[in-house]
Amino acid sequence: MEYRKLILRYLDGRVIQARVGFFENGTDPIIAMKTDGSTICVPLSDLKAAFFVKDYEGNPSYQSLLDEENLRKMTKGAFVRLHFEDGEVLMGEVAENTDFSKGFYVQLLDPNDNNILVYVNPKSLKKPPQF
Numbered sequence: 001m002e003y004r005k006l007i008l009r010y011l012d013g014r015v016i017q018a019r020v021g022f023f024e025n026g027t028d029p030i031i032a033m034k035t036d037g038s039t040i041c042v043p044l045s046d047l048k049a050a051f052f053v054k055d056y057e058g059n060p061s062y063q064s065l066l067d068e069e070n071l072r073k074m075t076k077g078a079f080v081r082l083h084f085e086d087g088e089v090l091m092g093e094v095a096e097n098t099d100f101s102k103g104f105y106v107q108l109l110d111p112n113d114n115n116i117l118v119y120v121n122p123k124s125l126k127k128p129p130q131f
Helices: 068-074
Strands: 004-010 015-020 030-034 039-042 047-053 078-083 089-094 104-108 115-120
Touching: 015 039, 068 078, 068 089, 089 115
Parallel strands: none
Antiparallel strands: 004 015, 004 047, 015 030, 030 039, 047 115, 078 089, 089 104, 104 115
16 A cells, blocks of 8 residues: 555544545544554544645645636646635545545645645635635
8 A cells, every 4th residue: 555645634623644545535533644654543533634745844835827717727627725623725636426524535636836735634724625
């Protein structure tokens, strides 16, 4: 199994860097390996989101040059804008038949973003996803 870099952002503000294999919707909890090699059991209900990333450092000051109109043009599935309780806004695409009442995946469209894919806990959203 290929393990991917993951940033776990908890509802309580904690942030943990880990590695994990891809997990299907409904897999709860997930087992992840922290960067120190220890294993953790992660109840998805405790997370804001799980960010699959290119690298752990990322670029916190990165601002996408792609606006919503251009991101929408890149979408093959359904475009979605997510507003989190902590003020973060993500835009990306989801499968046409996504059930937003459960955890779901969002594919980010900006090729220069450090985030590749995000698993979202719907409890972390300020309002329902916007299309």
